[in-house]
Amino acid sequence: MSSRNRLKRLVLPSRVSKPKLDLKQTAKIIIDKQANIEGGFECPLCFEHMLPPFPRPLQRLISTLKKNEEEFNREQEAKHKLLVQQCVEEGSLVPPLVLLKPGISENDQQVICRMHKVELVMKPLGIKKGYPAQIDFEAIDDRIKQFKQELEEIIEDKQDSLFLTNAREAHKELGSVKARQATSMMNRFEETLPGYYGNRGSHYIMETLNEIFLKSNYLDKSKAEPLTPIEYIQQVLVPETGVRLIKQDLKLPNLQEASKVMKESTEYGSIVYSKIKKKE
Numbered sequence: 001m002s003s004r005n006r007l008k009r010l011v012l013p014s015r016v017s018k019p020k021l022d023l024k025q026t027a028k029i030i031i032d033k034q035a036n037i038e039g040g041f042e043c044p045l046c047f048e049h050m051l052p053p054f055p056r057p058l059q060r061l062i063s064t065l066k067k068n069e070e071e072f073n074r075e076q077e078a079k080h081k082l083l084v085q086q087c088v089e090e091g092s093l094v095p096p097l098v099l100l101k102p103g104i105s106e107n108d109q110q111v112i113c114r115m116h117k118v119e120l121v122m123k124p125l126g127i128k129k130g131y132p133a134q135i136d137f138e139a140i141d142d143r144i145k146q147f148k149q150e151l152e153e154i155i156e157d158k159q160d161s162l163f164l165t166n167a168r169e170a171h172k173e174l175g176s177v178k179a180r181q182a183t184s185m186m187n188r189f190e191e192t193l194p195g196y197y198g199n200r201g202s203h204y205i206m207e208t209l210n211e212i213f214l215k216s217n218y219l220d221k222s223k224a225e226p227l228t229p230i231e232y233i234q235q236v237l238v239p240e241t242g243v244r245l246i247k248q249d250l251k252l253p254n255l256q257e258a259s260k261v262m263k264e265s266t267e268y269g270s271i272v273y274s275k276i277k278k279k280e
């Protein structure tokens with residue numbers, strides 16, 4: 001009643017029809033808010049609270065979690081009912097029903113957290129930035145073979161590679177032992193991830209490069225120095241391939257532009273394509 005009075009006071013006497021409309025709208029907003037809170041979802045890992053509508057994969061996951069919770073509650077209620085019966089029969093005090101939340105394994109928590117980040121943040125970001133919505137990882141092999149000559153020129157020192165320069169400098173500055181220590185390896189690993197192709201892309205690219213340059217013995221110890229042939233693949237040829245794939249995907253005018261995209265899309269790639277999907 002009081003809210004109605006407040007609304008009435010706000011309206012000029014000449015306009016009688018307006019408060020009705022406002023009241024309806026206010027009511028609708030309140031109902032929408034309630035619906036949102038009820039349909040909302042909190043990530044069990046990062047505790048981010050999200051409101052619907054959700055993209056379909058996330059909605060499916062949330063529904064499954066809610067169903068599990070309901071089932072768990074029913075089980076607890078059934079157990080409590082039995083306990084109440086027992087207590088009544090024995091004439092002892094009936095304990096109250098305290099519903100526990102179902103436990104979610106650490107692995108599942110990570111899956112859930114990753115999915116909401118992919119669906120609500122990364123995918124819209126990818127669309128905005130124009131990254132390919134889907135990547136055919138199986139087709140990477142043939143595409144990389146097109147770059148074989150250019151990559152050979154890098155190995156032969158006939159073409160500049162910033163990644164090679166950086167790797168050589170790290171070895172010069174730190175010495176081989178330090179350059180191979182876990183922390184500096186990790187830092188360089190981040191820098192050499194093939195952008196939005198992510199860890200999954202890195203895996204496929206490495207497979208093909210191993211085939212072309214290692215199994216054929218083309219990239220031997222002397223050509224790779226001061227790196228080992230495998231380090232050379234990881235630190236030089238993987239990012240050089242990534243830059244070329246990205247240039248091709250986005251039809252960019254040069255490799256510098258593609259390098260920029262590769263750098264800024266690393267986080268996207270490491271979240272969206274974090275794992276290697278098993279072949280179906």
Ligand SMILES: [Zn+2]
Binds near residue numbers: 045047048116
């Ligand atoms: Zn989360």
